[in-house]
Amino acid sequence: MFDKILIANRGEIALRVIRACREMGIQSVAVHSTADAEAMHVRMADEAVCIGPPSSTDSYLNHAAVLSACEVTGAQAIHPGYGFLSENAAFVQAVEDHGLTFIGPSAEHIRQMGDKITAKETAEKLGIPVVPGSEGGVPDLATAKKVAADMGYPVIIKATAGGGGRGMKVAATEKDIDTAFSTARSEAKAAFGNDEVYMEKYLQKPRHIEVQVFGDGKGGGVHLGERDCSLQRRHQKVFEEAPGPSISAKERARIGGICANAIAKMGYSGAGTIEFLYEDGEFYFIEMNTRLQVEHPVTEAIFGQDLVREQIRVAAGQPLSFTQDDLSVTGHAIEVRINAEKLPNFAPSPGKITQFHAPGGLGVRMDSALYDGYTIPPYYDSLIGKLIVHGRDRPEALARLWRALGEIIVDGVDTTLPLFSALLAEPDIQSGDYNIHWLEKWLAQNLED
Incomplete structure (x- = not known):
């Protein structure tokens, strides 16, 4: 069992992990931005390390800063909570490369399920029922119209790298497909740096x-x-x-x-x-x-x-x-x-x-x-x-x-x-x-x- 765990998160989920560690007799390390210096998770942890300024990019999402905090405190494992680095395959790989343990799945499984198309294909192979939809990404409007006609309207267009409802648009009829397709792609590009989208049958009252x-x-x-x-x-x-x-x-x-x-x-x-x-x-x-x-x-x-x-x-x-x-x-x-x-x-x-x-x-x-x-x-x-x-x-x-x-x-x-x-x-x-x-x-x- 671990002697010391670093929690790469903040707020209530950081407290949740600290409490579990305390019950298990494990030392906890909190990381925090300068904006969170007085946060409760900082007060409750056994140790705390400031890892950067308020911006998440410069603190809670900063791979090097989090790994350095592990090194200086002697933490053997990192619990990511949810959000921030919890589903970042590159970070998980870096954790493993530094001889530390990521408390979560492997980088391979995070990558596999992080891409919506690959995840759907994997689920289907594993016997999990899936929503009828396109086979992979939809590269252009002409293909989108064909897929929608084959499935039947309404359809939903989703960013393959999406989450939180961004890059997701519904086309109720054929006249909506042009706007929905272009808007979904532009939102996906802006939010995720990847404009690839796929399509699924839109269920009415699920x-x-x-x-x-x-x-x-x-x-x-x-x-x-x-x-x-x-x-x-x-x-x-x-x-x-x-x-x-x-x-x-x-x-x-x-x-x-x-x-x-x-x-x-x-x-x-x-x-x-x-x-x-x-x-x-x-x-x-x-x-x-x-x-x-x-x-x-x-x-x-x-x-x-x-x-x-x-x-x-x-x-x-x-x-x-x-x-x-x-x-x-x-x-x-x-x-x-x-x-x-x-x-x-x-x-x-x-x-x-x-x-x-x-x-x-x-x-x-x-x-x-x-x-x-x-x-x-x-x-x-x-x-x-x-x-x-x-x-x-x-x-x-x-x-x-x-x-x-x-x-x-x-x-x-x-x-x-x-x-x-x-x-x-x-x-x-x-x-x-x-x-x-x-x-x-x-x-x-x-x-x-």
């Missing part, structure tokens, strides 16, 4: 279902059920729950088994998430995230497993501490992502926290790096906390979420907290009857100008 998988890197793998992440704004998840309210135990076992077998065949190591669109009882692969997810706490709640601890164990060469037969769902969990943003337009709202009070009580977990007097810097993602609730069933989880939302206090900045209280009053949310388009439509009618 849900976003993702399966949590874990591989031991030696040909073994398990799944820990699914999460429903359908409530999204501009392709960014807002509200997640597990198990999915639309998924039966039989469907869970079927798709979970397919995913577990796939990562076992890959020889995949560590945590991963295989994401699907789900409609009319069918699952369609969209991508694989080769890292821990923001919403991993809901899975931890219903399975009673510490996924970060398991990541560390597997990276250290130890076997999985559980088998598939050991895993069973207990109750229901929901997570809401709280951002420092001003409604109704979701404009970033950095600034000083004048008062912070986390909710508590049975079945309530608050993952946040906030504290009274902390100043949220303007340089990074606006996520400031995750509120997670767990109950014996979905109605109890919803009731606990309602209670917890009434207890939490975040003063000094604007937040998205009012959004969740409003959502809980909606019959569709209470019943679990929603899809990936529901929230956008609701916001257009109720909040956004």
Whole structure:
């Protein structure tokens, strides 16, 4: 087992890893930019190293600075959290070249699943159901029109190197294809430096279902059920729950088994998430995230497993501490992502926290790096906390979420907290009857100008 782990991240996920390390008797090293000198993860870690100025490019994304911090502190492994360097194959290769351990999958698997076309081809070979679409990239408009005509409209055009909804456009009819194709390519070029796009059939009312998988890197793998992440704004998840309210135990076992077998065949190591669109009882692969997810706490709640601890164990060469037969769902969990943003337009709202009070009580977990007097810097993602609730069933989880939302206090900045209280009053949310388009439509009618 490792003696010391460096956490190449910030905020609540850095705290999450530090806590796991502390329980395991492992020393932790925090890295930080000058803007994060007073951040909670810096205060809580056993050691801290400043790695650069506020810009992520010059600090949290700086390969040399992170590796140098390992060298000066004697850290043997790096936990990337999520975002930043968590899915950067070049960084993982550099970590390995320096004789260090990356707590996550291999550079090869990150590359394989980082390109959307290669990922889809790999998934299909592994027996994972995929969305009908183009065979590889679509080089020009004429090809796009032919592929769309063969599939039938509507279609969606996506950047092969995409993420976060960028380089993604829908063409509802043939008259939309010219604009959608050119816009998707230009957005992809601007965001990722790569204008290659591919096309898929656009499903009308799907849900976003993702399966949590874990591989031991030696040909073994398990799944820990699914999460429903359908409530999204501009392709960014807002509200997640597990198990999915639309998924039966039989469907869970079927798709979970397919995913577990796939990562076992890959020889995949560590945590991963295989994401699907789900409609009319069918699952369609969209991508694989080769890292821990923001919403991993809901899975931890219903399975009673510490996924970060398991990541560390597997990276250290130890076997999985559980088998598939050991895993069973207990109750229901929901997570809401709280951002420092001003409604109704979701404009970033950095600034000083004048008062912070986390909710508590049975079945309530608050993952946040906030504290009274902390100043949220303007340089990074606006996520400031995750509120997670767990109950014996979905109605109890919803009731606990309602209670917890009434207890939490975040003063000094604007937040998205009012959004969740409003959502809980909606019959569709209470019943679990929603899809990936529901929230956008609701916001257009109720909040956004």
